[in-house]
Amino acid sequence: MEESLRGERATPEQERAVRLFLEGGDLKLVAVAGSGKTTTLRMMAERAGNRRLLYVAFNKSVRKEAEVKFPRNTHVHTLHSYAHQEVVVGSYRQKLSLGEKGLPVTELRAALEDMLRKAYPNPVERRNRLYVVKNAVERFLSTTAPEPGPEHIDPEFRDAKREKGTWSREGEVLVEAARLVWRKMRDPNDPFPLTHDGYVRIWYDRGGRIRGYDAVLVDEAQDLNPVFLEILNRSALQKVYVGDPRQQIYAWRGAVNAMSKIPAPEAMLTQSFRFGEGLARGVRAITRFLGGEVPVVGKAPWETEVGLRVGGYPDRPFAVLARTNAGVLEALVQLRALNLLPVHVVGGVKDVLHLLGDAYALQKGRERPNPHPELAGVSSWQELEELARQELNATAVKVVGFSRRFRDLRALMELVQASHVEQEEEAKVVLSTAHKAKGREWDRVVLWDDFPAVWEGYVRRAFLEAGKEAELREQENLLYVAMTRARELLLFEGGLEELYHLGWEGGAHANGDQKKPTPIPLQGAQKAQVLDLASRALDGVLAQAVGRVKALARKALAETRLTAADPRGVAHELREVLLPILSEGFSKEVERELGPALERALAAWAAEPSPAGKKDGALPLEGALDPKRESLGHKEKEALIHQLADAIASHQVGSDPERIAFILKNRVTVLGGLGEAYLSSLLKMGPQEAAEVYSRSSGEWRRYLATGRWVDEG
Secondary structure (H helix, E strand, O other), X not given: OOOOXXXXXXXXXXXXHHHHHHOXXXXXXXXXXXXXXXXXXXXXXXXXXXXXXXXXXXXXXXXXXXXXXXXXXXXXXXXXXXXXXXXXXXXXXXXHHHHOOOOOHHXXXXXXXXXXXXXXXXXXXXXXXXXXXXXXXXXXXXXXXXXXXXXXXXXXXXXXXXXXXXXXXXXXXXXXXXXXXXXXXXXXXXXXXXXXXXXXXXHHHOOOOOOOOOEEEEOOHHHOOXXXXXXXXXXXXXXXXXXXXXXXXXXXXXXXXXXXXXXXXXXXXXXXXXXXXXXXXXXXHHHHHOOOOOOOEEOOOOOOEEEEOEEOOOOOOEEEEEOOHHHHHHHHHHHHHOOOOOEEEOOOOHHHHHHHHHHHHHHHOOOOOOOOHHHOOOOOHHHHHXXXXXXXXXXXXXXXXXXXXXXXXXXXXXXXXHHEOOOHHHXXXXXXXXXXXXXXXXXXXXXXXXXXXXXXXXXXXXHHHOOOHHHHHHHHHHHHHHHOOEEEEEEEOHHHHXXXXXXXXXXXXXXXXXXXXXXXXXXXXXXHHHHHHHHHOOOOOHHHXXXXXXXXXXXXHHHHHXXXXXXXXXXXXXXXXXXXXXXXXXXXXXXXXXXXXXXXXXXXXXXXXXXXXXXXXXXXXXXXHOOOOOOOOHHHHHHHHHHHHHHHHOOOOOOOHHHHHHHHHHHOOOOOOOOHHHHHHHHHOOHHHHHHHXXXXXXXXHHHHHHOOOOOOO
16 A cells, blocks of 8 residues: 655645545545555545545455554445445355356356357367356456347457358357356356356446445546446445556456546646656656656655666565566576575465466376366367467466476476565565556566567557557556556666666657666676576677667567568568668677577578578578587678578468567577576576586577477467
């Protein structure tokens, strides 16, 4: 929970908000990150006299803290806990005990087996459709629609079936299946499980509203879904909605930007007591560039430094924030290699270990004594890969991504178990996704570089052309949430270099908003720098070049996805993006580092299948794999790239995006996860020994380039 650093001395903005509340009307309070919004709500409660108030917290942890800090005239609930007391009695208690962790696929299969068998005789296809129905029911529960309908079926699935001409038949079956599930869920006499969102929806359908209070204070109002918003609208009492539209990051749970839908007078809290003006300037510049400036002002009594992570890591403890769970695991692998242990993963690792263990059993065809709930409906690794390919199950996508990025799931499990501690205060490093970091703060924060490049025009166009504007806004908001968790120091990994320059050297400076700073050099971990180079290509002179290389790789990959059906288009993009990497703009040291890795990756990719019909005089691709040939001249490198592009354009080499991802994103500068040999033996190595192993492993890396399969997802 956020807390004002000024104690009980209210700012003019807080005073105005409290005054508007005491006037008795509804109020919409827009509060930036770290602005003491919960403190402001407590001030309202303390000055409310004998009025009975309800404070609505976003989750259990905030609720527990508020129960201690708010005065006696204020009851504290989450909206789920309030709905629970209204609905979950009698047989609903038993139904909820079966569904409190979500809708079980095993129960779903039992309920729908007869209905779906007629439409889908193939058992694998039938099980796949269970996830389509499950997702549709969950989507429906957060809406005010009278019953599940076609609009609740995943739109990408819907569109794909329309293209195949099967939607009319499938849509009818799947919608009826979703309606059957909802009937069974809400029936108190049916043993089918009830979920948390299910009892909220039952309360809504009964005309549920909040009674017995004079006013309700709603925290994190930007993440309300339509069901909760309508319940509050029905309630005949004063309402104060507090939130930050730029922290709306739960659209995937059905949340809408409720702050834009509330017809109430507006007040602002713009002063952040979490960080200084140095960080606030960059946040303003970046959000202004993205089309919705947050007017945050840094008011902490210390300065907050911002820079690129160069060489080592900050003083311990510090936090690493990633966009994805795979990013968290990738960071854990690197921190283990550098002996920056122990670590604490926010939210714990029990579930991810269960997931990895079950996935490993599936992968190896072994007995599964305790299937993970999200994989219980899957009977084989091939079926899991098919679910991931069709994106019918988010957990399947995650697991398959893990397996391709980290390869040995058992070794990854052992590494996680050996590195994690349950108590955060015992850890040297805290690891978290941006979602789980919301509402938290740390003195020193490093941003991992798995955030989508939403500041790039080509990425924004891809989102918008796919009709995913809401998803684009949410990705922007996740960046804002992550950047505003830092108190004293914020560092960007190399792949976010362009974002850093936009906020602290480009956008802000161009608007006369800030003196241009220099990256902060960090000390420490000197003996492990060669391992850092192996795993992240962020050592020495490469530190300044790698951000641009990774951005170019992302650009090539994204644009290739748009033109993969056109080999000539792919070839053009390959030339346009790879040739600048070899331009004279880079120093000779950088060229020496990048050149051989680029040559080997290009050659490995082009060698399977081998391009046929090579032109006379062309440079043999195999030459780049010759370990005795340390470097190629600039013209030879250009010839190599052009030859590969010609092979693509003439259909001699496929234009599969995953293979392009393999070369451009993951292996051009030896980026991505560590090799399988590293991963399986890190538990037994110290950083010095690991560095020595790397110095002997150049041949292994070449074989890894030629045989490894990697994806950019997860």
